[in-house]
Amino acid sequence: xxxxxxxxxxxxxxxxxxxxxxxxxRVNQVVDECGAMLRRQLQLSAGTVDGHxxxxxxxxxxxxxxxxxxxxxxxxxxxxxxxxxxVISSINGRTETRTYAKPVRDGHPLxxxxxxxxxxxxxxxxxxxxxVTMDDPLADFGDRTPSPRA
Numbered sequence: 001x002x003x004x005x006x007x008x009x010x011x012x013x014x015x016x017x018x019x020x021x022x023x024x025x026r027v028n029q030v031v032d033e034c035g036a037m038l039r040r041q042l043q044l045s046a047g048t049v050d051g052h053x054x055x056x057x058x059x060x061x062x063x064x065x066x067x068x069x070x071x072x073x074x075x076x077x078x079x080x081x082x083x084x085x086x087v088i089s090s091i092n093g094r095t096e097t098r099t100y101a102k103p104v105r106d107g108h109p110l111x112x113x114x115x116x117x118x119x120x121x122x123x124x125x126x127x128x129x130x131x132v133t134m135d136d137p138l139a140d141f142g143d144r145t146p147s148p149r150a
Contacts, residue, residue, distance in 0.1 A: 033126055040081075040127060055081050058129030060120045064091045075116045077124035083107030085124075087117045 056079040064073035072092040079085035083106045091098045102111045107125050109117075116134060123132040 036126060043081075052080050052082065054078050054085065056085070056124040056127060056129065058120045058123035058132050060116055060123070060132050060134060062116050062134060064116070065093045073116075075114070075120040077104070077117075077120045077129075079104060079107070079121070079124050083125065087113065087121055089114070089117055 057077060059074055059076045061071040061074045063071050073090060075087060075089040077085065077087045083104065085104045087102045087104060087109065089100045089102075091100075102109055102113060102117065104110065104121060107121075109121065113121065119134055119136070120132065123129055123136065128136065
């Protein structure tokens with residue numbers, strides 16, 4: 001009985017330690033990305049960057065319809081230093097192509113984004129472009145959808 005309790009305690013301790021290591025690594029990643037974002041924002045506030053010029057861009061290729069090899073669909077984010085811009089997506093199938101443009105204001109989408117569109121927007125805002133993949137770990141800005149400006 002005592003051995004079983006000791007083994008259970010050991011297993012729980014190892015599990016807790018591994019969770020702590022994963023959490024620590026994720027926190028370090030988020031802190032680094034927040035620091036990079038703050039440095040980019042400080043450049044804007046210091047006046048060294050034109051806030052209206054396109055400066056953040058990223059593109060991700062993927063197979064949206066799971067029917068074509070080669071990842072022919074793509075999402076492209078074009079964002080200025082103020083966080084305003086557009087996410088353009090082209091969904092390519094065997095017989096048709098659909099193209100979507102979704103506006104972005106203050107770094108957040110005005111319409112709901114697909115996971116691929118969200119990934120490319122986050123990559124552009126973090127300066128991780130121009131080419132990213134869906135496997136690239138990026139900080140999540142959340143699904144905040146601000147109300148349109150007056």
